[in-house]
Each structure stands twice: as C-alpha cells, then as structure tokens.
Amino acid sequence: MADGVLEIHEAGIFELAIIMLIPLSGIAMWLMAIRHAYKNGKKGWLILNVLMWPASFVYAAMVNFVWPKCNGRH
Secondary structure, three states, X not given: OOOOOOXXXXXXXXXXXXXXXXXXXXXXXXXXXXXXXXXXXXXXXXXXXXXXXXXHHHHHHHHHHHHHHHOOOO
16 A cells, blocks of 8 residues: 555455445445335335435435334324
C-alpha cells in the first residue's frame, strides 16, 4: 500500500472481510425485506423492493420504527 490504495491482492483475509461486510449486509437486508413483504402479503412493497433495492431500506425503516407506533396497523 505504498501508493495509498489498498488493492485486493494486497489485502489480508481480515481486511477483505471488513471490505465485504457492507455490501453483504446490504444484500442481506434487501433479501430480508423482500421475504418480510412476501410473508405479510404486501404485494406492492414486494414488487417495489425487488425492482428498486433502495425501497427495501425504506420498508425496513417503516417496519421497525413507524408501524409499531401505530399499534400494529399497517
């Protein structure tokens, strides 16, 4: 890393694990949002989550923060 850029062939196993943590976490949340929408019969959210992955972050926030305050009505 003499040139200031960490390349894949220069990284160790621990560094690769840290680098891959964020993309894998995003993919996992996307898949969990799709599964949750499918299980709860939310077809509109399901289609939106599949076609536009950023919608899964909005859906996850709604499930965790907004809808519980509405006494489970969503």
